Amino acid sequence: MFxxxxxxxxxxxxxxxxTAFLFLGILLLFDKGLLAIGNILFICGLACVIGLxxxxxxxxxxxxxxxTVAFFGGITVVLLGWPLIGMLVETxxxxxxxxxFFPAAINFMRRVxxxxSILNMPGIRSVMDNLAGDQSRLNV
Structure with missing residues (x-):
């Protein structure tokens, strides 16, 4: 173990x-203060987890x-006061x-x-297969 x-x-x-602040910011109709705090906390947390x-x-x-330009540009647009456009660019x-990371994350979630069971439902499975890039499941 590590x-x-x-x-x-x-x-x-x-x-x-x-992530919680970003979710609340989106839930509360793109509140720019919550979105800005969420973005800053997310970036700082990522730096703490994997190092600067x-x-x-x-x-x-x-x-x-x-x-990188789109992600940080979206954060900048959110901080400048255009939260909806900034979140679209940031996403x-x-x-x-x-x-x-999507293929590994989706394959992990499929084992939960x-x-x-939800991710293997017919409509959702095709979307997840496209996101994961799983060619063997697309040919079924």
């Missing part, structure tokens, strides 16, 4: 709070430039940045007992 440091535990908490250097290397890779950047 040891989880206290800083990483704090980072997981910050990511959790950031690895966070910097993750965001500033050459092949992820478009995703696009998030998908570009983290699309390499109740969630796996």
């Amino acid at each position: 040891e989880i440091t206290d800083l990483q535990k704090i980072g997981v908490g910050l990511v959790g709070f950031g 250097e690895r966070t910097f290397r993750f965001f500033f890779q050459k092949h992820k430039a478009r995703g 696009y950047g998030f998908f570009l940045l983290f699309r390499g 007992p109740v969630l796996g």
